[in-house]
Each structure stands twice: as structure tokens, then as C-alpha cells.
Amino acid sequence: MARIKSAACLEEFGDAIGSLAARRAPTIPILTYAAAVSFFVNNQESAPPDSVGGLLRHRAEAGWLVRLFFLDRDGKPLPADRAPGQSFLVETFDGELDRLLDTRDLIIFSR
Numbered sequence: 572m573a574r575i576k577s578a579a580c581l582e583e584f585g586d587a588i589g590s591l592a593a594r595r596a597p598t599i600p601i602l603t604y605a606a607a608v609s610f611f612v613n614n615q616e617s618a619p620p621d622s623v624g625g626l627l628r629h630r631a632e633a634g635w636l637v638r639l640f641f642l643d644r645d646g647k648p649l650p651a652d653r654a655p656g657q658s659f660l661v662e663t664f665d666g667e668l669d670r671l672l673d674t675r676d677l678i679i680f681s682r
Contacts, residue, residue: 636661
């Protein structure tokens, strides 16, 4: 299982995706837990076998900027040429994902 070795690494990653994705991310009204899990299931063969999925959210004016991505076994986000990722501007989350997130901004999905 991947371990996050540095909160600063994820904060830096979050800042980078925030500035980049805010300009390009499609807006969706609701992100469901099923849709997030489906992204990782549908893309697991494109990612290294020892990677895990991550959902990172950042508060935005119109809701939440959300990035779905893969992390390597050292807990570092994998670049787009090694694993797929996707960004959305999300207005809200379904009940299941909202409860899972609670006050957290990061969820790790293991295989």
C-alpha cells in the first residue's frame, strides 16, 4: 500500500492541479462514489500494478476542484505519461462520497 511520505508533496501537487485544472476541468453537478471507483477500475490496467488511486479535492468558487489520479508505491502522484488522471469542477458529492470525505480532502483507494 502506498504511503504518503510528505504532506508538502501532496500540497504542492494540489496547488499545481488547482491552477492547471481550474482552467480546463469540465464542470459536473455531482460526483458519485460509484463514478470515482469506476474511474480507477476502468484505468487500473493503464497504471503500474503496485499503484493505488487517489481522489484529491480543493475548494473552488463554484464547488470543488477534484483530481482523480494514481500514486506509486512511495505515495508520489504518477505523471500523466505513466497513469491516467482526470479533473473535474464538482458542484457537490453524493451521500456516500460526502460521508467518506467528511472533513478530509484526500482519499486513497487501494486495489
